[in-house]
Amino acid sequence: MLNVSRKLPDRPPATLQLILPFQERSKSRLRATLSSGEEAGLFLERGSVLRGGDRLLSDDGRVIEVVAAEEAVSTVRSSDALQLARAAYHLGNRHVALQIGFGWLRYQQDHVLDEMVRGLGLAVEAERAPFEPEGGAYGGHSHGHADDHSIIRGVGMK
Template sequence: MMLRLVERVAAAERVDGVLCLPFDLRQKSRFRTRLTDGTEVGVFLDRGHILRDGDCLRAECGRLIRVEAAEESVSTVRSADARQLARVCYHLGNRHVPLQVGDGFARYRHDHVLDAMVQGLGLAVVCEEAPFEPEAGAYGGGHSHAHDHDHGSHEHGHHH
């Protein structure tokens, strides 16, 4: 019988299982998958929120399941030069790329076209397998997409 995960709860020290998911699945509110121990689960959550590494979910039967960010194919850019790293983040953000920003690094889903752009800006790119935890920003829960700035005469597509 499938375990039904239906509620997001506060992080707990004692958990009954682990759900390891890539970012694409952590953005969804309804899907089927398996816990790391092979138990089949169905996720049935309210829409509009992203599951983050360390979040806990409660099953209908009361079991608590911890969410872990899965390792996935990412490109990581490192630099001690904050200005140069900020330029890279600006150009990636201008392309609406989900972006993880940390001390001295930026990370995005691996994409050879973006890698070439970053290299053109003067930084090296390392392709690796790592957990991907992008900034909430426009990809965070409850985003209404209301703008209080002028877009001028240009248009850009927004996909929700």
Template sequence: MLRVTQNLGQVNESAEDTLTLPFELRQKGRLRAVSDGGTELGLFLERGKVLMGGDKLVSECGRVFEVRAGVEPVITAHAPDWPSFARACYHLGNRHVTLEIGERWLRFAPDHVLEHLAEHLGLRLEHEQTPFNPESGAYHGHAHEH
């Protein structure tokens, strides 16, 4: 098993293999996985940093792997107008829901309560199988001075 210990982020580095993971696993700093080429990997990365599609990971022996966001079940909610979109962002954000945000659309993990709320707010729902790339959050990756 190769030990992957470094995330170079979104650099222009060629990779010899890829690692496709759903969002739930891209949130973990410690993980056993198998690359798309069949290499067994042990990820020992900085905790609290979500792996993004396109990130380059480096093993202890120098092999480079590119992260890909895996296809998974999601709900994409389309708003008919900007006020409905803003209202949906407010209500779902107030519940600390992990969201991917596009132009008048929101994407979240399937949840019947959230689906009902989104429909109640006037959004049209689609059940899809697609990569999930939610927002990283207000404080993720920012330095704070005290």
């Protein structure tokens, strides 16, 4: 079994891929199967959360790319920033992990939450997509993709 205990600070070219849903990427100790079929044991710093695009270094020097697996999610889209903010508030009030993009919100699919959001006047679309929720105000940075700051660039800003 391949041992992995280090997350790389940069993104060198990878020779292997590790495809995992968010729940698995939130664990610091994990036994997983790489896309090559090879078994790997992850022994990362406690509290580590892997994001799509992260790179890991195996004990034999190979670089592994982390890929966010598609999973069952609910996506809420709206051009009304106030409606999305209200939905984000109510979901956050229930401590729901939430991915935020320009004009949309995404959370792991849950029919009770879907009904709550519909009750706020928004449509909910069940789909399969990678899930990269915000990291939290006290836990460091969010997922680091280019669209992180797009929500600040003028949604409802006049």
